[in-house]
Amino acid sequence: ACEALGLELKSAYAQAKEISHPNQGMTAVEKIFNANAQGIRKDKTLHAGSDVRVKVNIVGSQDTTGLMTAQELEAMAATVLAPNVDGAYQSGCHTASVWDIKAQENTPKLMNFMSDFGLITGRDPKGIYHPMTDVIHKVLNDITVDDWAIIIGGDSHTRMSKGVAFGADSGTVALALATGEATMPIPETVKVTFTGSMAEHMDFRDVVHATQAQMLKQFGDNVFQGRVIEVHIGTLLADQAFTFTDWTAEMKAKASICISEDETLIKSLEIARDRIQIMIEKGMDNDAQMLGGLIKIAETRINQIKSGEKPAIKPDNNAKYFAEVTVDLDLINEPMIADPDVNNIDISKRYTHDTIRPISFYDANKKVDLGFVGSCMVHKGDIKIVAQMLRNLEKTSGKVEFKAPLVVASPTYNIIEELKDEGDWEILQKYSGFEFDDSSPKTAARTEYENILYLERPGCNLCMGNQEKAAKGDTVLATSTRLFKGRVVEDTDSKTGESLLASTPVVVLSAILGRTPDIKEYKQAVTGIDLTKFKPPQKSSLDSLSAHY
Incomplete structure (x- = not known):
C-alpha cells in the first residue's frame, strides 16, 4: 500500500542488515539481488551478507x-x-x-x-x-x-x-x-573458471565431476559449501550448462549462476x-x-x-569473491566417477559426493548390476549419445546385447519429440524390451529387472527413489544426482547397495559389458560420438579480488 501511495514504509521490526563497501564492484549474484531488491534506495549498493527482500x-x-x-x-x-x-x-x-x-x-x-x-x-x-x-x-x-x-x-x-x-x-x-x-x-560467491581444452573422448559430465575434485585439491576444504558458484561456462547453451549448475547441489553450494556470452x-x-x-x-x-x-x-x-542495450549479465572487474577456483581441463583425461565409497573405514566420508575417481581406479572389473540414463542432469544430447552408441555397436558387432539392465528416462516429452523428428528414437525403440505407454501407465513399481533396455516415462524415475528403485544390493551406475544410501538402491542383509554417478557413455557401455570399462574400451566406444563438449570462453580482461584466498 505504501509503495502504491508513494509513502515510506515504516516497519515495527529491526532494520535489515545492509552491507555496502565503497568502491567495490559486484559479483553477478550481487547485481541480481540489487536489481530485484524491494524497499531499498536505488542509489545504494548492497554486498554479500546484506539481508534483502527481493522480487x-x-x-x-x-x-x-x-x-x-x-x-x-x-x-x-x-x-x-x-x-x-x-x-x-x-x-x-x-x-x-x-x-x-x-x-x-x-x-x-x-x-x-x-x-x-x-x-x-x-x-x-x-x-x-x-x-x-x-x-x-x-x-x-x-x-x-x-x-x-x-x-x-x-x-x-x-x-x-x-x-x-x-x-x-x-x-x-x-x-x-x-x-x-x-x-x-545475499550469499558470498566463489568464482569458477577454466583453462586448457577438453580431450576428444571426454564428456562435459566429467568436467563437472572433476571440478569438485580439483577444488578440494586446491583448497582442502569445500569452499563451495553454502555459497553461490559463479561459473564461467558461457560457450555452453543453457540445456548443457544446466548439467553444471544442477550438480552444484551435490557440491553443497547454496546456488549457482552461469556467466554466458x-x-x-x-x-x-x-x-x-x-x-x-x-x-x-x-x-x-x-x-x-x-x-x-x-x-x-x-x-x-x-x-x-x-x-547492445543490455548485454548478458557479467560481474564487475572489481568484484570481490570468497575464493576463486580454476579448473584445468588438460588434467581430465579419463572419465570421472562420483563414488559413494561405501566401504570407507571413516563412515563420515561415505555418501558425500566428494570421492571422485577416474575410471582406471576400477581396473575394468567393477560389476555393474544396472545402468540408468535419466534425471535432470541429462539433456537431449545425452539421449542422442545412447542412440549413437547403439548404432555404432550394431555396425561393429551386428547386434547389441546387454549384460545388465539399462533404464533410460528422458527428462521431458519435448526431447522425445525432437528425437523422433531427428531419427534417434527409432533405434532406441528397436532395442527396448519395454517402452512406456501413457494410455496404460504402470500402477506398481518394478522390483525385478531383465538385461534389456527400458524406455521409461519422462520424469524423475530411479533418481528420486520414492517410487522405483533398483533391486536391493545392486551396484548401479547412473547419470542421476544423488548417491545417498537407500535412495536409488537399498541394502540387503549381506550386500550394500551402491549408486555410482558417471557420464552417459560410461553408463551405457557399462550396462552392455556388465562392468566398468577400461579406458581403451571406452575410447573405442565413443569414437565418432557427439559428446557434450565445452570450450572455455575467451580470456576475460576482468581482474577480480578474492576475499579469503
Whole structure:
C-alpha cells in the first residue's frame, strides 16, 4: 500500500542488515539481488551478507512437496498467484513412474488447486492437454527467460543456468507464490573458471565431476559449501550448462549462476521461447496468458542483447569473491566417477559426493548390476549419445546385447519429440524390451529387472527413489544426482547397495559389458560420438579480488 501511495514504509521490526563497501564492484549474484531488491534506495549498493527482500520472477512447485505448499497457501488465506510473478509451474515428475493409488488420489487434487491458484500445471485438471510429467527443473530452466531473474523452487535442484535459483521449503515456495517476493541474505560467491581444452573422448559430465575434485585439491576444504558458484561456462547453451549448475547441489553450494556470452545466451533464449510456444500450442497456457507473457519477456531480452542495450549479465572487474577456483581441463583425461565409497573405514566420508575417481581406479572389473540414463542432469544430447552408441555397436558387432539392465528416462516429452523428428528414437525403440505407454501407465513399481533396455516415462524415475528403485544390493551406475544410501538402491542383509554417478557413455557401455570399462574400451566406444563438449570462453580482461584466498 505504501509503495502504491508513494509513502515510506515504516516497519515495527529491526532494520535489515545492509552491507555496502565503497568502491567495490559486484559479483553477478550481487547485481541480481540489487536489481530485484524491494524497499531499498536505488542509489545504494548492497554486498554479500546484506539481508534483502527481493522480487521473485519464477516459482516452481513439485508434486511431492506441493501438497504441503498448498496447505501453506490455504493457511495464509491466499487464493491467487501474485501478479508480479512472471511464471509459475506445478510439476508431476516425482510421481511419473508409477500411477498408483496414492498418486491417483493426491496428484489430481494438487493439480486442480494449483491450476485454480494461477500456475501452469503438468497435468490439466480439465483434461484438455496430454499429461506432462516433465522434470520440473528442466521446465523451470525453459521458462526462465531472463538472466537477471530470481527463481524459487520446492526442490534442492532448482538451479537454473539462467538467472539465479534457490531450492526452498514448502513455506518459502508458498510465500513466493502468494507475494512474489522472498527475503534472504545475499550469499558470498566463489568464482569458477577454466583453462586448457577438453580431450576428444571426454564428456562435459566429467568436467563437472572433476571440478569438485580439483577444488578440494586446491583448497582442502569445500569452499563451495553454502555459497553461490559463479561459473564461467558461457560457450555452453543453457540445456548443457544446466548439467553444471544442477550438480552444484551435490557440491553443497547454496546456488549457482552461469556467466554466458551474448551470442550463446541469445540462442538459449530462442530455444526457451520456442519450447514455451510448443507448450502454448499444446493448450497449456492459462487465462492470464502466463506463457504468452514469458514469450514477450524472452523477445524483449533477446532484443536488448542484440542491440547492445543490455548485454548478458557479467560481474564487475572489481568484484570481490570468497575464493576463486580454476579448473584445468588438460588434467581430465579419463572419465570421472562420483563414488559413494561405501566401504570407507571413516563412515563420515561415505555418501558425500566428494570421492571422485577416474575410471582406471576400477581396473575394468567393477560389476555393474544396472545402468540408468535419466534425471535432470541429462539433456537431449545425452539421449542422442545412447542412440549413437547403439548404432555404432550394431555396425561393429551386428547386434547389441546387454549384460545388465539399462533404464533410460528422458527428462521431458519435448526431447522425445525432437528425437523422433531427428531419427534417434527409432533405434532406441528397436532395442527396448519395454517402452512406456501413457494410455496404460504402470500402477506398481518394478522390483525385478531383465538385461534389456527400458524406455521409461519422462520424469524423475530411479533418481528420486520414492517410487522405483533398483533391486536391493545392486551396484548401479547412473547419470542421476544423488548417491545417498537407500535412495536409488537399498541394502540387503549381506550386500550394500551402491549408486555410482558417471557420464552417459560410461553408463551405457557399462550396462552392455556388465562392468566398468577400461579406458581403451571406452575410447573405442565413443569414437565418432557427439559428446557434450565445452570450450572455455575467451580470456576475460576482468581482474577480480578474492576475499579469503
